[in-house]
Amino acid sequence: MGDIVYVLGGLIALAAIYFLFFRKPAETPKELPAPEPEPARREPAPKAGGPSARAAEPEPKAEPRKAAAEPAPKPVAAPAAKPAREAEPEPAKAAPAPPPEPPPPPSAAPDRPSLTPKRDVGGLRRGLARSREEGGFFAKLRSLLGGRKDLSPDVVADLEEALLASDVGVATTETMVARVRETLSSASRVNEIAVWDALRAEARRVLSVGGKAGPFTLRAHPTVVLMVGVNGAGKTTTIGKLATRLGADGKKCVLAAGDTFRAAAVQQLVVWGDRVGCEVVRGKDGGDPGSVVFEAVQRAKTLGADVVLADTAGRLHTKTNLMAEMKKIAKTTAKAMDGAPHEILLVVDATNGQNALAQAAEFKDTLEVTGIVLTKLDGTAKGGVILGIADTLGLPVRFVGLGERADDLHPFVPENFVEALLGADGEAGVE
Numbered sequence: 001m002g003d004i005v006y007v008l009g010g011l012i013a014l015a016a017i018y019f020l021f022f023r024k025p026a027e028t029p030k031e032l033p034a035p036e037p038e039p040a041r042r043e044p045a046p047k048a049g050g051p052s053a054r055a056a057e058p059e060p061k062a063e064p065r066k067a068a069a070e071p072a073p074k075p076v077a078a079p080a081a082k083p084a085r086e087a088e089p090e091p092a093k094a095a096p097a098p099p100p101e102p103p104p105p106p107s108a109a110p111d112r113p114s115l116t117p118k119r120d121v122g123g124l125r126r127g128l129a130r131s132r133e134e135g136g137f138f139a140k141l142r143s144l145l146g147g148r149k150d151l152s153p154d155v156v157a158d159l160e161e162a163l164l165a166s167d168v169g170v171a172t173t174e175t176m177v178a179r180v181r182e183t184l185s186s187a188s189r190v191n192e193i194a195v196w197d198a199l200r201a202e203a204r205r206v207l208s209v210g211g212k213a214g215p216f217t218l219r220a221h222p223t224v225v226l227m228v229g230v231n232g233a234g235k236t237t238t239i240g241k242l243a244t245r246l247g248a249d250g251k252k253c254v255l256a257a258g259d260t261f262r263a264a265a266v267q268q269l270v271v272w273g274d275r276v277g278c279e280v281v282r283g284k285d286g287g288d289p290g291s292v293v294f295e296a297v298q299r300a301k302t303l304g305a306d307v308v309l310a311d312t313a314g315r316l317h318t319k320t321n322l323m324a325e326m327k328k329i330a331k332t333t334a335k336a337m338d339g340a341p342h343e344i345l346l347v348v349d350a351t352n353g354q355n356a357l358a359q360a361a362e363f364k365d366t367l368e369v370t371g372i373v374l375t376k377l378d379g380t381a382k383g384g385v386i387l388g389i390a391d392t393l394g395l396p397v398r399f400v401g402l403g404e405r406a407d408d409l410h411p412f413v414p415e416n417f418v419e420a421l422l423g424a425d426g427e428a429g430v431e
């Protein structure tokens with residue numbers, strides 16, 4: 001009996017051990033896969049969202065559930081969470097305050113240089129074809145100097161004539177000729193190349209306007225650019241071309257339809273806006289152009305745009321009331337933003353020749369013009385007009401227009417322009 005009890009006791013003990021032993025391995029394999037991924041997923045998430053750990057705190061149970069529900073994106077989800085949360089510091093900061101802050105306006109790298117000129121002498125040369133072909137500025141100089149091996153310094157007198165005939169203007173021609181003469185007087189031998197080189201050096205000096213020439217920079221956010229000039233000079237077209245350039249450079253523009261006189265002018269700008277993908281701020285027909293520009297600046301601030309390009313109605317420089325209105329537009333613009341307008345670009349039609357000079361001088365006297373856009377250089381044989389304009393006005397040329405297409409606006413580089421118009425240093429007048 002005692003044996004039976006022992007045997008039974010032993011069996012029970014064995015059964016108990018066996019049972020226990022059995023149960024363990026059966027449960028662990030079930031649990032292992034589940035808990036393992038959970039901590040792995042849970043840990044990186046709060047780390048990644050350091051500032052938003054608050055979000056993880058109130059719902060600690062929710063996380064494992066979420067994690068378990070997203071098995072596949074696990075490795076992707078953790079790194080993806082980082083930038084997303086890092087990019088949200090504003091909402092996180094705003095959370096303690098009751099009204100949530102609006103997201104910051106998108107900024108397209110405002111410090112990146114824009115409108116960077118490329119060396120495109122070939123393109124400029126094609127655009128300046130009329131000044132280079134027979135009867136044009138360059139061709140006149142070539143026929144004057146071409147084929148002569150030794151030249152007397154008196155050849156400079158003929159130069160004077162050629163420059164005057166190409167709308168360089170009296171004062172500028174005189175200065176240039178005097179300086180070329182001086183350069184040549186110290187040369188031991190005056191040949192054709194020496195004259196060309198002296199002339200090119202002079203042209204570069206005049207066009208650099210003390211090193212100021214070249215496109216404007218985006219020095220404010222937004223940078224506000226006001227376009228002014230006489231009727232038909234190319235203001236609206238230049239805005240379209242500039243917006244195209246800036247857009248290609250990743251910059252966001254807002255266009256201001258400040259020409260409220262003509263409905264067609266607004267429409268012209270809207271067409272450019274649609275083409276380039278820019279918002280156009282427009283006012284009522286006949287409304288106050290200053291208010292339109294003001295609103296456009298506000299809109300640009302809201303949108304985080306980089307540039308406001310403001311169109312204005314063409315006006316004759318002789319109409320004093322219209323010139324006074326122009327001044328008012330600039331003043332109202334300044335109320336929208338400190339330092340605005342940052343650029344007042346005077347758009348000048350090169351085909352107006354010497355008349356363009358008189359017009360430009362009047363605008364310069366009325367407004368704080370910061371630069372020149374010389375348009376339609378493709379339409380004149382008198383490309384020398386640019387020398388007179390830059391020299392007489394002492395204003396930097398920022399862009400030149402060499403055609404009607406969107407990509408026909410060239411950021412101005414004196415060296416490239418002179419090479420396109422007068423050839424490269426060391427060469428005689430070659431085609």
Ligand SMILES: Nc1nc2c(ncn2[C@@H]2O[C@H](COP(=O)(O)OP(=O)(O)OP(=O)(O)O)[C@@H](O)[C@H]2O)c(=O)[nH]1
Nearest residue numbers: 231232233234235236237314375376401402403404
């Ligand atoms: N060939 C050529 N044509 C140009 C150039 N720039 C502008 N134009 C043309 O000149 C004409 C007048 O241009 P707009 O931009 O309307 O001139 P605007 O100064 O705005 O004129 P208003 O608004 O009337 O004062 C249009 O037919 C343009 O296509 C250029 O560089 N070359």
Ligand SMILES: [Mg+2]
Nearest residue numbers: 235236259265
């Ligand atoms: Mg216009």
